[in-house]
Amino acid sequence: MSLKSHMLLIGWGFSAKRWVQDLDRAGWQISATYRREEQRDEIERAGVSATPFDDVEIWDGVTHCLSSVPPARDGSGDPVMQSHAEAMLRAPKLAWVGYLSSVGVYGDHQGVWVDEMSQQNPNRNPARQLADAAWRALHDDHGLPVHVFRLPGIYGPGRSPIERAASGQLQIIDAGDQVFNRVHVADIAGAVSAAIGNPHPGAVINICDDEPAPAALVNAHAYALLGMTPPASVKLEDAALSPMARGFYSENRRVRNDRMKALLHYTPQFPTYREGLADCFDAFRKRTSRG
Numbered sequence: 001m002s003l004k005s006h007m008l009l010i011g012w013g014f015s016a017k018r019w020v021q022d023l024d025r026a027g028w029q030i031s032a033t034y035r036r037e038e039q040r041d042e043i044e045r046a047g048v049s050a051t052p053f054d055d056v057e058i059w060d061g062v063t064h065c066l067s068s069v070p071p072a073r074d075g076s077g078d079p080v081m082q083s084h085a086e087a088m089l090r091a092p093k094l095a096w097v098g099y100l101s102s103v104g105v106y107g108d109h110q111g112v113w114v115d116e117m118s119q120q121n122p123n124r125n126p127a128r129q130l131a132d133a134a135w136r137a138l139h140d141d142h143g144l145p146v147h148v149f150r151l152p153g154i155y156g157p158g159r160s161p162i163e164r165a166a167s168g169q170l171q172i173i174d175a176g177d178q179v180f181n182r183v184h185v186a187d188i189a190g191a192v193s194a195a196i197g198n199p200h201p202g203a204v205i206n207i208c209d210d211e212p213a214p215a216a217l218v219n220a221h222a223y224a225l226l227g228m229t230p231p232a233s234v235k236l237e238d239a240a241l242s243p244m245a246r247g248f249y250s251e252n253r254r255v256r257n258d259r260m261k262a263l264l265h266y267t268p269q270f271p272t273y274r275e276g277l278a279d280c281f282d283a284f285r286k287r288t289s290r291g
Helices: 014-022 037-045 056-061 079-090 126-140 161-166 185-197 215-226 243-248 258-264 273-290
Strands: 005-010 028-034 049-052 064-067 096-102 146-151 153-155 182-184 204-206
Touching: 005 014, 005 056, 014 028, 014 185, 028 037, 037 049, 056 079, 079 126, 096 126, 096 185, 126 146, 146 185, 153 185, 161 215, 161 273, 182 185, 182 273, 185 258, 204 258, 215 273
Parallel strands: 005 028, 005 064, 028 049, 064 096, 096 146, 146 204, 153 182
Antiparallel strands: none
């Protein structure tokens, strides 16, 4: 890494914030985009340079970029593609690009294992498939060094079943044989860092845990860690869920992470929900003891 490397984070969400915490900042200039003034203040408090989302002039000095911005919910597409694709293609120093996509592009596979080559059937969120394809096309059609990382449900300290169980808001939903993968936010940071150190332009890589599991099992484990009796389970059709959450339960698949391990030489720090929730519980206990 050059002492003049400049990382641009497009989007300032849960994953980007954690990755900045873990990044060895020696030799990096780090910037992050913002849309709201409160985001700018938060970015600057983290010791990162804040830049407006629509500032295309910043690309002249950027060497690395990670986008965590999802496609728009109104169906208008990926806002980063719309605002920055041309500037990225003209950026003279851009050597590495990462995009945080979703395993939702695979859709429902009735519980079987899927990998990066599996058929896509994004019945719940087709915008994700279009955005995923648009980022891949920047490499395939234009040679930009893009890496697409497909993620399942993200959790970590402060945003996990532990906090929802402690507040009494975590349901135990009987969804039959439905399973899904998860990823601890620290493993996103670790895998992305590994990909920067060991780049594979054009690669699509699932970043997820080793053990897909039913949500009911995971949620019950959160209650157990807290020493709380979980509520009675409810059938999926009777559960109080938003339309988005209900749509999530319509998909059933097991996602392989073999390519992450083989290409990036990265093994999850939290390979199952048990290790991940233990970490979240430890952080929760520390926060609440201080309060």
